Amino acid sequence: MAEPCLSRACVTLGTSHFKEANERVRAALAEADVVELRDVCAQRYLGCAMPVGKRLEIHGVPGNDMASYLDGGAIEVFGNAQDQIGNTMNGGSIVIHGRCGDAAGYAMRGGRIFVRDGCGWRVGIHMKQYEGRRPAIVVGGDAGSFLGEYLAGGVIVLMGRPGQYLATGMHGGVIYLREPLAADEVPEGLVLEPVDADDRALLADLLGEYNAHFASDLGAPVEATGEGYYRLRPASSRPYASLYAS
Template identity: 70%
Template sequence: MNRSYETVPRRKVSDVSVTLGTEHFTKANALVREALGKAATVEIREAFAQRYLGCGIQAGKTLLIHGVPGNDMACYMDGGEIEVFGNAQDQIGNTMNDGLVVVHGRCGDAAGYGMRGGKIFVRDGCGWRVGIHMKQFEDKRPAIVIGGDAGSFLGEYMAGGVIVLLGKPGRYLATGMHGGVIYLRHELALEEVPKGLVQGAVDDADKAIVRSLLIEYNAHFSDDLGYGVDTSGEGFFRLRPASSRPYASMYAN
């Protein structure tokens, strides 16, 4: 346990609540959209795997979800905030453009699939292919922080953005990665470093990135965990492509 850590202030309370229970996902999403039309912050109770919750919500709107949201929560999200008080299923933040997703538990496969902006914080571990096809453009640099272990293919085909992993990676880490950076707390053995990638110690610029994200991680989860993670950025290892154009030989000049 590390007691010298930093946090930033916690967030919002709900204005309106919606109980989903066993409603079909189509009806459930209609109820949520109706509530968001009336209030900035909506609390969802008894989420039972309904898909697409928070799809496309924009800045100024917040969902506080109790239960287990279904696949594609926060897909195409464009600036809103979603906080899940429990686990989340697959493909959260699919093609997310901006905003914030916080999961007080673990998430399934392919979180952040094609993610273009915003941040996803997961308190515990994650399934396979998290961060697949993440990308960035100019000042849009998405970030995913995973507090536990990751399943196989973390950062697969990653083209941009940042992943911070506090636990251990699974097999086939960063397969096809050609952009962005993954920060690992556990150093890979030389034979474990994927072909075309390089592993190295973090420098001051890397530490600043990791530090900022871990301060946010603590703000969301230190109360749950009963402690905060070290926010210094020390002890991490950077994994990135060896070349900015790793597939250049496959195309005509």
């Protein structure tokens, strides 16, 4: 069966105020399935709570809190993005053809974020998962400090090097690292170990999708088998129980 023809619209934002910009974007999304945004200049809140079946294609640099509460829609940024993308997102996808700033995926509850290059501080802070919802963030470069801070669920894949204070307070979920940590770099209460067959299957899925988005940008796909990665996970279901009164 042939896919339905999607309706499209184009909006040029320029230096318009973020309130006016978002009003124009929402009006365009009400009429079209795909909205291309041109000349984006740091307007905040673009694509917030966008539902399934809607798509934004952003050319320029979106401002903070892009895709907050994203509810199943798809956003692709052809350039860099600023802080707090995907804040508390429920589902959908975010694709960044560049790098992103701090706190991407803050309290993320579902969906996937793919960042071609590196990211800032506190990415994936307090991510969580419930039943069938398992959010994922894939970062192709280095990460700033506090990656996966207070991680409660979900998946983070990092192809570059982490910054300081990796996974501080992590008590759920998993972080996959392409580069191993020294023994004294593994945070207390966590375990670093080679991946197993289930991990490799998950990594193959996520890295395959990363390649689908970025292989043409990079000039070649990244290795997508998951071989050679390491899994960082909590040592128990209550790794910090000793810090609290029984």
